[in-house]
Amino acid sequence: MLPRAFYARPAVEVARALLGKILMHRISRGATLAGRIVETEAYLGTGDRAAHSWRGATPRTQVLFGPPGHAYVYLIYGMHECLNIVAEPEGVAGCVLIRALEPVAGIEHGAANGPGKLTRAMRIERSFNGADLTRGALTVREPEAAWPEFEIGLSPRIGITHSADLPLRFFIRGNASVSRKQA
DNA sequence: CAATAGATCATCT
DNA sequence: GATGATCTATTGC
Numbered sequence: 001m002l003p004r005a006f007y008a009r010p011a012v013e014v015a016r017a018l019l020g021k022i023l024m025h026r027i028s029r030g031a032t033l034a035g036r037i038v039e040t041e042a043y044l045g046t047g048d049r050a051a052h053s054w055r056g057a058t059p060r061t062q063v064l065f066g067p068p069g070h071a072y073v074y075l076i077y078g079m080h081e082c083l084n085i086v087a088e089p090e091g092v093a094g095c096v097l098i099r100a101l102e103p104v105a106g107i108e109h110g111a112a113n114g115p116g117k118l119t120r121a122m123r124i125e126r127s128f129n130g131a132d133l134t135r136g137a138l139t140v141r142e143p144e145a146a147w148p149e150f151e152i153g154l155s156p157r158i159g160i161t162h163s164a165d166l167p168l169r170f171f172i173r174g175n176a177s178v179s180r181k182q183a
Numbered sequence: 184c185a186a187t188a189g190a191t192c193a194t195c196t
Numbered sequence: 197g198a199t200g201a202t203c204t205a206t207t208g209c
Contacts, residue, residue: 041201050201052194060194078191080202097201116202160201 002133002140007068007087011094014068014087015042016170018096018140020147022104025122026137033122035101035112036143039171039178041157043084045093049162053093063130064093071138073119073129080116083124085133085140099158099169102177114179150175 002021007014024034043051045064052074053064063072064086072084072095088094101112101122112118119125124138133140153173156165158180171178 043201052201055195058195074201075191075193077200077202078193082201084201099201114202157201161199 001135002069002142004067004069004134007085008089009087011042011044011087011096012168014085015040015096015168016152018085018098019152019170019172020143020150022141022143023098023101023122024139024141025124026139027106027123031106033106034104035107035118035122036104036147036177037098037100037140038102038175039098039100039113039169041097041099041170042087042168043095043097044168045088048166050157050160050164050166051093051095053095057093061093064095066090066130069132069134071124071128071131071133073124073126075126076116081119081125082115083119083122083128100171100177100179102175110177113177 018037018040021037026032045053048054053061057065067090068086070086083098084095086095099115101118107121111121151173153171154167155169157169
């Protein structure tokens with residue numbers, strides 16, 4: 001289990017450090033869904049026009065200003081949920097959007113290569129909003145066996161209409177589960 | 184193969 | 197009342 005201190009850093013650092021880590025959801029006794037994080041995006045707090053928190057805290061975004069290591073789950077376009085992990089020390093907004101997973105357990109190949117698809121594959125819903133990822137059913141942990149070395153790619157974020165030119169998207173170069181063709 | 188449309192609703196103005 | 201950190205299907209070259 002990654003310690004809370006792992007998340008109490010700038011969102012950009014956390015986004016890069018999360019690549020290769022394992023997202024695990026314990027559905028029930030003995031049944032787990034798991035995937036390797038292969039694509040992330042950093043969202044800063046105030047000042048990043050693309051971030052939900054850019055204007056300040058609202059009822060929905062208050063979790064982004066709370067303690068790091070918690071989940072921020074929201075509904076987008078009326079039909080897809082997106083999973084974020086709160087970064088930065090408490091009181092400072094910032095988070096990391098998990099964009100794609102490589103299947104490890106209980107996930108069909110290609111079913112988690114996109115923000116909306118991975119929440120469905122992992123059965124993550126809005127009830128997880130505010131959940132503590134350092135304990136509980138949904139956790140992030142170090143891979144059990146070391147993964148082969150990988151190269152980190154950097155590109156602008158996807159699907160946003162503001163600050164669309166900032167290179168805040170991180171992905172494992174050459175990985176087949178990344179949501180788009182290589183940059 | 185690239186571009187676009189439609190689905191569908193919580194949140195904020 | 198408009199908008200959006202998406203996805204899939206369909207239309208158009």
